[in-house]
């Protein structure tokens with residue numbers, strides 16, 4: 546790396562860490578170190594940092610809450626950016642619109658909407674990630690996706706240039722979007738509909754209960770490992786192919802929901818990845834269907 550790490554350390558202090566272990570930033574609790582881990586204090590610092598490193602061609606990953614990401618054991622030979630607390634926060638913009646920082650947790654956004662009588666954001670109470678991650682992934686559940694309530698986003702590219710993009714100019718699809726990899730989402734404007742707090746509360750509780758009944762909680766996982774196929778749900782394909790009891794080391798499949806893969810103790814990211822490949826291979830053999838990954842795998846394989 547031709548970067549002058551001393552200069553960066555001096556300029557960005559505690560916000561930049563070299564060889565930071567990433568396992569604590571992922572729900573799987575797995576992953577090796579990042580060459581550079583940067584947690585910007587605020588937008589000004591982020592822009593300044595991006596300008597300083599722009600000629601170094603660093604492989605760059607953005608991490609939200611890490612609830613959809615498996616980080617490999619060898620870590621990331623490059624840069625990982627995780628937005629800090631200054632990138633969270635929620636503000637009411639008129640009756641039914643809110644502005645949200647990208648690092649804000651979906652659950653808090655749902656609570657804020659409820660407390661302000663804004664409906665249609667109840668589903669966010671079931672998703673454990675951040676708003677930035679939800680937008681990138683077009684996250685959703687029970688018939689609602691974030692793209693349904695998104696008006697616009699503010700992003701910054703890796704050269705440090707900021708722009709606003711209307712939701713109508715983003716192509717959203719099932720668990721994804723065409724947002725370029727080098728865009729860092731800074732904030733978003735969401736729009737719901739006015740309702741009563743009681744009705745919103747009831748809808749939110751129903752969804753949370755449905756989720757509790759069908760999916761495991763308090764486990765080290767990335768949520769749904771594979772996307773649902775348009776013919777059949779991924780968990781059905783896994784079960785019907787006889788893979789639901791597969792394991793590799795401590796990488797196991799949840800008994801409650803067989804599309805949830807778990808680090809049940811001392812698994813390595815390699816074990817989880819091997820388990821993913823094993824299931825994918827078997828489902829292909831048994832059904833002819835290629836299961837497509839929903840979780841993101843980042844980092845270096847060798």
Ligand SMILES: Cc1cc2nc3c(=O)[nH]c(=O)nc-3n(C[C@H](O)[C@H](O)[C@H](O)COP(=O)(O)OP(=O)(O)OC[C@H]3O[C@@H](n4cnc5c(N)ncnc54)[C@H](O)[C@@H]3O)c2cc1C
Pocket residue numbers: 572606607608609610611612613614628647648671672673674675676677678679680681682683684685686728729730731761762766767768769841
């Ligand atoms: C128990 C459990 C239940 C889950 N249930 C659901 C569910 O019901 N529905 C659902 O859709 N998902 C679900 N998920 C998956 C996950 O919570 C969502 O995909 C979530 O939106 C990811 O957000 P995150 O902040 O954790 O993203 P991360 O895992 O940190 O990142 C995911 C992707 O988003 C990108 N990203 C994150 N922040 C930014 C940013 N600021 N700018 C640009 N890109 C960014 C990352 O680069 C990466 O590509 C579940 C996961 C778990 C662990």
